[in-house]
Amino acid sequence: MIPDDTKLYFMSAAALEGLSDAPAGGLVPVITWQEGVSPFQVRDTFDRELRTTGRMLIELEGGAEVLSPGSGSAAQPDVGGTRFVADFPEGPVKAALGGLSPLRCLLPVGAGHLRRGTLSLLDDEQKTRARAVLLHLDATEGGALTIVQLQGLRGYDKALARLREMIGAAGGKAFGDDTAYTQLFPDLADYTPKPVVPLDRETKAFDAACDIIAAYLPVARANEAGVIADDDTEFLHDYRIALRKVRSVLSLFKDVYGAEQTIELKGRFSDLMAATGRLRDLDVYLLEKDAFYALVPDSLHVGLDRMFALFAEQRAAEQQALARHLRSAAYRKEIAALCKLFDKRRKLARGGKADKPAYDFACRLIWKRYRKICTIAEAIDAETPDHEVHELRIHCKKLRYLMEFFAPLFPDGPFKRLIKPLKKLQDNLGLFNDYSVQQESLQAFLGGLDGAEPGNLQAAQSVGALIVVLHGRQLAERARVVDSFAAFNSAETRQTFRDLFHGGKE
Known part of the structure; x- marks a missing residue:
């Protein structure tokens, strides 16, 4: 059952149009749409922070709007194209994006066209007793849905309750779970940096090791494009952690793979990691820049300016070198071969504890x-x-x-x-x-x-x-x-x- 304080709903266009003929307890439901449509783009961090917290950031011409299950809609002009939450000017949109990682870039999820409208319950004198603002989103590559935001009018609580009942009866759902995203963008890929690998007490050590490695290799691969594009520093961070966990399996699961096989695999994954180390070190320094300045007197800040300028130059060169490496045919061939090796497993040499x-x-x-x-x-x-x-x-x-x-x-x-x-x-x-x-x-x-x-x-x-x-x-x-x-x-x-x-x- 939908809570009585729900402000935001979503439903299909057909279900919404069906409300025009729905019984409204003596009131008349009327749907009106504004002329024309406008482009929109939904943005989220790569690890889907907004999606997992039930929020949606919609970038519009000249502004942005955040839909939140608890507080409804928050709009703000002149914030379109802002990539990091810390860069948003103070205002309702920045407040609605609270809790997002300052390190993660807001990337495009999908785009389409938007139409605005109103759903009203009118009495026999054509007076509005309850109202809902409508936001119809039609994705260019995907589906469509209508966001319904209730607006109560003073003294007409019963009419508002009636409108809420009608929306629920027509199939409207409370906005705030994953369903709105999957309905609008059904092909949206999921991402988790920490995949849970199903194991039970009958699983053999060899299968457990292979399953874990096979789960983390796609995590590394999912971050390659973000590293190449240099969207934010967390792509490289997650890429390195995924490969580090693969290497830890090879190190910790002793005698699960054959000795020569283990040495070979350690070397191959070490080679993959080698190209990333200096760039990550420089990222950490530059991310901690303000903290370093706070550690020394103002009179020494000029020297730090020089140091961080040199670090920034080095970082640009390291990032370009890593991007070339990740785009290279040699890298693509090696990472694909490793993925295939742990997916098929037939060519992996088993150690003495493989069947434990x-x-x-x-x-x-x-x-x-x-x-x-x-x-x-x-x-x-x-x-x-x-x-x-x-x-x-x-x-x-x-x-x-x-x-x-x-x-x-x-x-x-x-x-x-x-x-x-x-x-x-x-x-x-x-x-x-x-x-x-x-x-x-x-x-x-x-x-x-x-x-x-x-x-x-x-x-x-x-x-x-x-x-x-x-x-x-x-x-x-x-x-x-x-x-x-x-x-x-x-x-x-x-x-x-x-x-x-x-x-x-x-």
């Missing part, structure tokens, strides 16, 4: 990784070398990947209770690693500066100060790692790990 049940295999791998983390973390103090803290970070990442891969095999509730403190520990370790890597990278940047070139001396002074600040933050983050591990290693967490992965035993 996935559940037993998962329990052993997760328990072993968890115990390794506890051993390392319990020994960390102020004197622990950085490389041991980095080792802990790598083990935590591998544990997280294992738990994500094998989640379908375990009870959802206890599993999620383990993920939350693990993620907190990972966040602290990630910051510790970032500060360390940034210091090393900035030192390398200093080493490559030509002192005779204008502006480079100021850049060196600013970067030197930045390195000092980052070192202090790294030391502070080390202390937080100890606190986060204490939360992760609570008595409840330890018992849950034992119950899920080690038969309740120590």
